[in-house]
Amino acid sequence: MKTLILKTASGYLLPVLLLFSVFILLRGHYLPGGGFVGGLVASIAFVLHAFANGLENTKNLLRIHPGFLMPFGLAIAFISGLAPMFLYDLPFLTGIWFDEPLPVIGMVGSALFFDTGVFLVVIGVTLTIIFTISESA
Amino acid sequence: MLAIVVLCFITAISLLFFGNYIKKNAAFGLTFLPLAGFVYFLSKLPQITNGNIVTESYNWVPSLGIQLTFRLDGLSLLFALLITGIGTLVFAYTSNYLKENDHLDRFYGYLSVFMAAMLGLVLSDNLISLFVFWELTSISSFFLIGFKNSSATSRKSALRALTVTGLGGLFLLAGALTFGTIADTYSFQEILNGSIDFTQHPLYSLLLLFIFGAAFTKSAQFPFHFWLPGAMEAPTPVSTYLHSATMVKAGIYLLLRFSPVLGQHEYWQLTLITIGGITMIYAAFHTLFRTDLKGILAYSTIAALGIMVFLIGIGTELALTAALTFIVVHALYKATLFLVTGTIDHEAKTRDVTQLAGLRKVLLPVAIAGFLAAFSNAGIPPFSGFIGKDLIYEAGLHSFQPVLLIVVAVITNVLLAYAGYLVGIKPFIGKLPEKFEKIHLPSPLLWFPPLLLAVLGLLFGIVPKLLVSLVNPALQETFIGANLVQLKLWHGFNLVLLLSLVTIISGLLLFYFLKPNNDLTKFIVQFQTISPLGIFEKIGILMTKVSLLWTNFFQNGFLRNYVLTIILVISFLIGYNLFFNAKFLWDFSTILSVTNYEIGILSVMLVAILFTVFTSSRLTAVASLGVVGYAICLLFVFYSAPxxxxxQFTIDTLTVILFVLVLYRLPKYLKLSENKKRIRDGFVALVFGGLITILSLEVIQEPMNNETGKFYAENAYLLAxxxxxxxxxxxxxxxxxxxxxxxxxxxxxxGxxxxxxLRIRNN
Known part of the structure; x- marks a missing residue:
């Protein structure tokens, strides 16, 4: 499906969609959104890009295999759970927070890191599955 | 104590990294590991003899009441000394015995893990940690039996041993949990000192079943004995260490441990005496039909284990003294015989007793060890074996059924004495065959350990005080209120002495007249189909067949069948529940009135579903399914679930993309199934949908209990x-x-x- 319109559009849509997915991730704690949906949106952005420009181009764009995002994301989520154990001797996965809100993002706590982990795992899983299937097709 | 156990594990793990270096340069150095343990436990001996107990406790899973408590009392010490003492000799022996083997590092790794597990087993006070170590010994034994993993029989024997002992492990877990439930603690000491009389408890027979199941499989009692002869596939040091001196005695240890808690009851006594008695006689007779030295030793070990179970069954103070003494004495001479066999095998390259003869001319120190061990085994004074045999007869004579038990014991011991002569003496006497003339005495590592053990066997007999210092503290743990043990060589002329003499002489006569030959082995093979081994193998084959049928029926590889099965099962469960519990009192007034939007969405969904079902193109079907998904999204929006x-929206998009990717590969036209099947599927779908609808209506009628929801809504901001x-x-x-x-x-x-x-690469 290499149409010029889609190809041109996807070039602009990819960064916008990715930004949007991060936006969804960050607002998740207060408004509808979160890591899971954010991750799915980001995956759709890449899938769209792949449809327009071919799988190879998207892979080149990504540089690393999306599968690597899975252990990375799992590690972030896990570490965000371990942090309260080591920092404050609290049970695994207790929420801890910075005292002052960060500019733009707002209040940041371990939950955000956890959600970021979920975000990365979801992108990794979705893209791995879709890329693998389309390669074998 | 924890340090020693952990050190063994660390050694095992470090062999992964430094194995190559160690096996080439420092294999013998590993001997210091068990030696250190031996010295440590020996240093505790005076303390334990004085009646003190050493404990170390660590929190493990405090929330489940599981502590890692190591408790060194008399009984643990007896076993710990055996484990580390014989371990030291076996480690040293192996460094030469398997010198040429490429996987020597691996072997030491398994052996270290085993030693750690076995020490943990006898030191654990907590039943759960006891179970964990128990399983670990089974697993390390599996790896050691299957050490020659290129041989099919070796792998099969390993698997068989693991199956039987693993089964026993499950019994032990069940037993531990039952104890935990009854006594509300997993600590053995608390169970022992608690006020509950387990012999009067309604679950007593169940407890017995579990403990016996564990002990009989581990200690190779009839009808679970068959894994032990198979385990002789392992290199001889393993047979010496695991399958004669230590691991197989874990079951005996368990019975001894639980003697004060579960013993002194009719069931306990009768079961143990019967099973022990059958095992003794059965295994002792089997030694007659073997020509492989290790085969003979395997069956004589089973018989010896039978004797121990038998003695624990009698359960008097005298019988338990006899059992404990016999454990030490047996370990000494049986380990010697195994190591002697290993050396013969290593030098003469055969273990066939019909071919071996005259080796004393070339392997004199080994011959001395063999002779000494055979004499001790036969119970000739002043060897320690004599004391052991004496006590067995005495315990039998003072039991409730003296005549029967003594007859059983004498027959077994005569046959065992014969087996001992066969292994310890036969290969060394007579004329040396030509083919063995080139044999030279190997490195001292291959003859010093057995000789040392054999001399110890003699020393313990001459100085029975040494034995007493080991046996007495152990007896105090197994028999409540036991007196101080008195062991002597000379009891005067009495019935026991007469029985001992009868045993020694009958054994010698048997040895003189009965020549082992291969016809006897062939004779016994005929009965294999009706032996426990044959029956267990048949059960195994049957299970494989049944599970194959079962798996092929349910896991048939067709997604449609999986979906159909799942939906049918759920429909059945829901239908069954609704049939008996549904009230069908639906009050539609509680349901909000339907809005125009909802009617609109529903009609879109309905059309899309019909399209999905009746279209003749896959792509259309997928797209219409996507429409259904989006319609559901809209419903969520209406019910304020953004x-x-x-x-759902993103997932649906991705699902459609995935489908399209897959469908790309399939033919374009759509004729998936026959009309009959379509009608059947439609029917199932309607039934399932109908049931879900009824269920939903029923649920709505129930008073809403929304505490969980409330909790989250109230606390989301406060707590998180x-x-x-x-x-x-x-x-x-x-x-x-x-x-x-x-x-x-x-x-x-x-996945x-x-x-x-993988499929792409294969193509």
């Missing part, structure tokens, strides 16, 4: 500083669920990747 709607309750539940309240879910997702992705990539 998070769900968002997720979030305003989006759905997200707070996901990342905070139920964070562990999410963590596990994303892990599962990752595993699924790796897809692996499956498809």
């Amino acid at each position: 998070d769900l709607a968002m997720t 500083k979030g305003k989006n309750v759905v997200n707070v539940v996901l990342v905070d309240f139920r964070g562990i669920d999410t963590l596990v879910e994303i892990t599962v997702l990752a595993i699924a992705a790796i 897809v990747f692996g499956l498809l990539k």
Whole structure:
């Protein structure tokens, strides 16, 4: 499906969609959104890009295999759970927070890191599955 | 104590990294590991003899009441000394015996793990940690039996041993849990000192079943004995260490441990005496039909284990003294005989007793060890074996059924004496065959350990005080209120002495007249189909067949069948429940009135569904299914669940993309199934949908209990500083669920990747 319109559009849509997915991730704690949906949106952005420009181009764009995002994301989520154990001797996965809100993002706590982990795992899983299937097709 | 156990594990792990260096340069150095343990436990001996007990306790899983408590009392010490003492000799022996083997490092690794597990087993006070170590010994034994993993029989024997002892492990776990439930503690000391009389408890027979199941499988009692002869596939040091001196005695240890708690009851006594008696006689007779030295030793070991079980069954103070003494004495001479066999095998390259003769001319120190061990085994004074045999007869004479038990014991001992002569003496006497003339005396590592053990066997007989210092503290733990043990060589002329003489002489006569030959082995092979081994193998084959049928029926590889099975089962469960519990009192007034939007969405859904079912193009079907999904999204939006709607929307998009990717490969026209099947599927779908509808209506009628929802809504901001309750539940309240879910997702992705990539590569 290499149409010029889609190809041109996807070039602009990819960064916008990715930004949007991060936006969804960050607002998740207060408004509808979160890591899971954010991750799915980001995956759709890449899938769209792949449809327009071919799988190879998207892979080149990504540089690393999306599968690597899975252990990375799992590690972030896990570490965000371990942090309260080591920092404050609290049970695994207790929420801890910075005292002052960060500019733009707002209040940041371990939950955000956890959600970021979920975000990365979801992108990794979705893209791995879709890329693998389309390669074998 | 923890340090020693952990040190063994660390050694095993470090062999992974430094194995190559160690096996080439410093294999003998590993002997210092068991030696250090031996010295440590020996240093504790005076303390234990004085009646003190050493304990170390660490929290393990405090929330379940599981402590890692090591408790060194008399009984533990007896076993710990055997484990580390014989371990030292076996480690040293192996460094030469398997010198040429490429996997010597691996072997030492398994052996170290085994030693750690066995020490943990006898030192554990907590029943759960006892179980863990128990299983670990089975597993390390599996690896050691299957050490020659290029041989099919070796692998099969390893698997068989693991199956039988693993089965016993499950019994032990069940026993531990039952004890834990009854006594409300997993600590053995608390169970022992608690006020509960287990012999009067309604679950007593169940407890016995569990403990016996564990002990009989581990200690190779009839009818579970068959794994032990198979385990002789392992290199001889393993047979010496695991399958004669230590691991197989774990079951005996368990019975001794539980003697004060479960013993002194009719069931306990009768079962143990019967099983022990059958095992003794059965295994002792089997030694007659073997020509392989290790085969003979395997069956004589089973018989010896039978004697121990038998003595524990009698359960008097005298019988337990006899059992404990016999454990030490037996370990000394049986380990010697095994090591002697190993050396013969190593030098003469055969273990066939019909071919071996005259080796004393070339292997004199080994011959001395063999002779000494054979004499001790036969119970000739002043060897320690004599004291052991004496006590067995005495215990038998003072039991409730003296005549029968003594007859059984004498027959067994005569046959065992014969077996001992066969292994310890026969290979060394007579004329040396030509083919063995080139044999030279090997490195001292191959003859010093057996000789040392054999001399110890003699020393313990001459100085019985040494034995007493080991046996007495152990007896205090197994028999409550036991007197101080008195062991002597000379009891005067009495019936026991007469019986001993009868045993020694009959054994000699048997040895003189009965020549082992291969015809006897052939004779016994005929009965294999009706032996316990044959029966267990048949059960195994039957299980494989049944599970194959079962698996092929349910896991048939067709997605449609899986879906059909799942839906049918759920329909049945829901239908069954509704049939008996549904009230069918639906009050439609409680349901909100339907709006125009909803009617609109529903009609879109309906059309899309009909399209999905009746279209003749796959792509259309997928697209219409996508429409159904989006319509559901809209419904979520109407019912103010924006998070769900968002997720459903993106998921649906991705699903359609996935489908399109897959469908690309399939033919374009759509004729999936015959009309009959379509009608059947339609029927199932309607039934399922109908049931779900009824269920939903029923649920609505129930008074709403929304405490959980309320809790989350109220506390989301207070406790987790979030305003989006759905997200707070996901990342905070139920964070562990999410963590596990994303892990599962990752595993699924790796699965897809692996499956498809492998297929691409194969093509």
